[in-house]
């Protein structure tokens with residue numbers, strides 16, 4: 001049994017799509033990045049890699065590499081989980097939080113959980129996503145960017161999930 005944590009931040013800018021947890025969210029601003037800048041999936045990918053001691057997302061998908069221009073982070077997450085499985089682990093559960101003053105994310109949380117669960121071929125109950133503001137404080141509070149944190153529990157491949 002192993003645990004991992006992940007954290008990521010992307011800047012909010014005009015003229016970009018806002019994609020969180022693999023779901024496009026209607027908003028006047030989007031997240032800047034080389035990939036689709038899905039901050040939640042990047043934090044989750046880092047947590048999975050960390051739990052298996054496989055480095056971090058930038059080691060496997062170097063920032064600026066033309067192969068990852070506008071990359072779908074759900075596909076990168078699938079590749080990360082393939083590596084985790086290859087290393088002899090599988091997901092127990094993931095708990096995540098998106099830190100964003102705007103937009104209101106509650107209506108999209110269930111779709112994000114479904115998309116991630118389907119992509120990883122796990123049960124939706126293994127994926128938790130929460131959202132919080134920072135009450136107007138800091139860069140997230142000023143709406144300059146969105147942050148996300150993730151923690152995961154990995155089980156040995158032959159271990160009973162207990163779920």
Ligand SMILES: Nc1ccn([C@@H]2O[C@H](COP(=O)(O)O)[C@@H](O)[C@H]2O)c(=O)n1
Pocket residue numbers: 099100101102103104105106107130131132133134135
């Ligand atoms: N971008 C967000 C932020 C928060 N929520 C929901 O609102 C609840 C209260 O947030 P506080 O930061 O005021 O504690 C939070 O628990 C989320 O359910 C949201 O939907 N979108």
Ligand SMILES: C[C@@]1(CO)OP(=O)(O)OP(=O)(O)OC[C@H]1O
Pocket residue numbers: 008009032033034035036037042057058059061062063064065068076
């Ligand atoms: C997946 C990558 C690929 O460029 O996405 P970016 O959009 O650059 O996002 P960041 O979280 O800064 O770094 C992770 C990168 O490896």
